[in-house]
Amino acid sequence: MYSEMKSALQKPTRKYTYREVDESEVVSALEDIFVIRPQTLRNICKHFVDELTLGLKEDGHTLKMIPSYVSHRPTGKETGSYLALDLGGTNFRVCEVYLEGDSKVRLTQKKFTIPDYAKCGQSDVLFDFLADSVLTFITENHIPTESDIPLGFTFSFPVNQTAIDKGYLMVWTKGFDCKDTINKDVVALLNEALARKNVKVHVTALVNDTVGTLMSHAYNDPGTFVGVILGTGTNAAYVEKVSAIPKWKGGPVESGEMIINCEWGAFDNERVVLPFNKYDQKMDEESTNPGEQTFEKMISGMYLGEIVRQVIVELVQRRILFGGVSSPEIETPYKFETAYMSRIERDHTSDLLDTKMVLQELLNIPYPAPRDRRIVRRICELVATRAARLSAVGVAAVVTKMERVEDGCTVAIDGSVYEHYPHFGNRMKDALHELLGMFEENVNIVLGKDGSSVGAGVIAALA
Numbered sequence: 001m002y003s004e005m006k007s008a009l010q011k012p013t014r015k016y017t018y019r020e021v022d023e024s025e026v027v028s029a030l031e032d033i034f035v036i037r038p039q040t041l042r043n044i045c046k047h048f049v050d051e052l053t054l055g056l057k058e059d060g061h062t063l064k065m066i067p068s069y070v071s072h073r074p075t076g077k078e079t080g081s082y083l084a085l086d087l088g089g090t091n092f093r094v095c096e097v098y099l100e101g102d103s104k105v106r107l108t109q110k111k112f113t114i115p116d117y118a119k120c121g122q123s124d125v126l127f128d129f130l131a132d133s134v135l136t137f138i139t140e141n142h143i144p145t146e147s148d149i150p151l152g153f154t155f156s157f158p159v160n161q162t163a164i165d166k167g168y169l170m171v172w173t174k175g176f177d178c179k180d181t182i183n184k185d186v187v188a189l190l191n192e193a194l195a196r197k198n199v200k201v202h203v204t205a206l207v208n209d210t211v212g213t214l215m216s217h218a219y220n221d222p223g224t225f226v227g228v229i230l231g232t233g234t235n236a237a238y239v240e241k242v243s244a245i246p247k248w249k250g251g252p253v254e255s256g257e258m259i260i261n262c263e264w265g266a267f268d269n270e271r272v273v274l275p276f277n278k279y280d281q282k283m284d285e286e287s288t289n290p291g292e293q294t295f296e297k298m299i300s301g302m303y304l305g306e307i308v309r310q311v312i313v314e315l316v317q318r319r320i321l322f323g324g325v326s327s328p329e330i331e332t333p334y335k336f337e338t339a340y341m342s343r344i345e346r347d348h349t350s351d352l353l354d355t356k357m358v359l360q361e362l363l364n365i366p367y368p369a370p371r372d373r374r375i376v377r378r379i380c381e382l383v384a385t386r387a388a389r390l391s392a393v394g395v396a397a398v399v400t401k402m403e404r405v406e407d408g409c410t411v412a413i414d415g416s417v418y419e420h421y422p423h424f425g426n427r428m429k430d431a432l433h434e435l436l437g438m439f440e441e442n443v444n445i446v447l448g449k450d451g452s453s454v455g456a457g458v459i460a461a462l463a
């Protein structure tokens with residue numbers, strides 16, 4: 001099977017020895033590492049519920065459980081036109097959100113790619129880039145700027161929120177790293193950048209994407225109690241009773257409810273219950289934020305491809321895969337994108353021809369034999385299934401914390417992994433069933449597309 005490879009490698013000075021390990025042996029060793037059994041899922045879920053409760057008690061715990069200052073869910077009757085700016089994933093978007101008042105929304109949007117220099121440089125560079133993009137959008141769409149336009153700012157990173165329009169960045173995630181933004185009010189930074197560019201727009205609400213997703217879906221489904229993002233990063237927000245938030249010091253809240261941004265990406269940073277393995281460890285050590293966002297690193301789109309790459313690299317080094325032949329691409333961190341995994345899992349040809357294309361053309365592996373393609377596909381399946389099952393744990397824990405397992409609720413999920421990764425939703429559902437039994441049917445999981453941007457508009461309307 002590897003004759004071509006062998007001859008290519010058998011240079012006169014070096015005797016090449018290749019040991020073809022039995023495919024099933026390789027796969028079952030990987031399964032031992034990546035499969036999460038139902039009992040483990042249940043243990044993780046129990047710990048998750050305890051951590052949610054702890055984070056509501058006082059500051060300083062692993063789950064930050066940040067009160068969002070959003071205490072009213074929409075009625076669907078809100079109307080008006082609002083600007084929304086959505087920063088937090090791979091793309092940055094500026095939108096105009098039209099709330100039509102009968103639970104209907106129209107959206108005009110423009111996507112921008114954030115250059116790497118803006119992600120990791122000085123704060124001003126990033127915020128000037130955001131202000132410039134707002135200016136471009138307003139100009140292109142002929143939006144009148146005589147009066148200050150209200151803008152909802154979806155900023156999807158952990159912030160210590162102290163008002164609906166004020167929040168101090170605690171830590172960057174998802175590869176962003178502008179050091180001088182830490183502990184600064186990001187709304188003030190954006191307002192200053194807008195003023196520098198003479199853009200007559202005023203930030204009236206600071207919103208996490210999970211809160212936006214919840215609010216946007218609640219605009220047409222009042223049974224929505226949870227918003228989740230499964231994209232570049234991951235997180236969830238849900239509706240909590242103010243009486244269940246001992247750390248809330250913001251005075252009486254008329255509705256008695258508060259949307260809490262869990263910041264669940266940090267779950268189990270102590271590494272007590274999650275089966276964080278040697279590949280996760282390696283990926284974490286080489287990341288911009290080692291030791292942080294443990295749950296996020298096992299679930300979200302930014303990291304899944306990188307975990308797969310770590311496994312492949314090790315198998316190549318041990319000469320178990322590709323006859324021990326690597327490539328500069330496969331050796332480069334983050335070169336194996338999560339989108340490649342989606343493509344490989346969608347490959348239903350008998351010889352895995354598309355998988356071969358991905359490996360040959362995108363990753364420069366000269367001879368990915370059918371056996372190797374099957375192993376790579378199984379690695380993708382294992383890593384993505386683990387992610388889906390852990391995402392389900394998070395959902396089950398939040399619904400349990402809300403005591404809504406029996407009454408049920410809608411959980412709106414947005415993000416590229418949930419929307420585009422094949423079978424992700426079904427795998428989540430299977431795991432939810434293992435966790436909640438027949439009550440799984442009460443948890444109505446729906447796609448909350450564009451929720452993070454629309455939600456910023458809805459919240460700006462309520463603000």
Ligand code: BGC
Nearest residue numbers: 156157158173229233234235
């Ligand atoms: C951030 C969250 C955000 C999530 C999804 C995480 O890295 O900390 O604030 O909601 O990504 O975008």
